[in-house]
Amino acid sequence: MYLKDFEIRWSDVDANRHLANSAYLNFMSQTRMAFLMELGFDYKTMEEQGIGPVVFYEHVYYFKEVFPGKPVRVSMEVMGMSENGKFFEFHHNFYDYKGKNVAHCEMMGAWVNLKTRALIGLNDDFLNAFNKVEKPEGFRVLTKEDTRKFAKVPKDLV
Template identity: 65%
Template sequence: MALDIFLFYMQNQIYIFISTLLCVHNKLFCTFVDQKTDIMYLKDFEIRWNDIDANRHLANKAYIEFAAHTRMSFLTEKGFDQRLLGKFNIGPVVFYEHIYYFKEVFYGRPVKVSLEISGLSEDGKFFEFRHKYYDYKGRNFAQCEMMGAWMDLNTRKLIALPGEIHQLLDTVERPEDFKVLTKEDTRKFAKTPVDLEQV
């Protein structure tokens, strides 16, 4: 009986010790990231059970979902909420997303996803975002480059941003390698559709 009580006590002490270490580590990690990313927007994520794949690491789809959620959180916080987008009846569309994987991450560890506006056309029609993925130790385990544009939801055509919305993006800090985009930049990979009858 005494042995059982002792073992139970030790298990609780170990749990408390590990929990304390994790809390301290997370605080240090947040401080580290805040110091290193003064112009990057950061979003916290917990890797859920349905975010992992058959290899028991973060699935490809989760990288896309984390990036998309980070973008929409960023836009919402900058004033691009559903009310404003509904007022002009516009929405963002994606041209491509390129993901570069550097190392694995696993279930049960928090991650952070950053966002920078790496490119924007003068009229605001085209935009380019860069995401970096950081593990719980602040290590960069992946990067995503995404390009897109704004679409009129009535005509289903690409449009320039209305002035009221464009002004919101002008207030966002930009990285040193920021680029003013043109239509040619959206076609730099020279990809065109090939229908089945053409194969």
């Protein structure tokens, strides 16, 4: 499990004076990018490969309010990946300064070729880096169908 600590800034708080939902998304995004950079997926490397990550969805479950003045810790685990690395599923947990789990997020995404805008699998170097990451309980091999489980097409459009 990868962990990253954040100080809650004034700009992270909403009108209710607790951590804003947009701040949760920003903290998760920063955690993912820090994790990827440690794996060797830094901005330069992704630019050289012409790839970037794209988010399909982020589903956040909020358990308890978080307020400024104390840090928050965000975890990240790779919960799923397709065999070619094209699709990925990450889970995040938020912990307050006492270690209490205050939120959970399930997110799914893919890699996109930045020139063609088409989804793309990972090259062998990147795939090998991901394959070395610890697989938590519940890890699964993803297929394209897993990315479409929420897609609904109205009957009049078919």
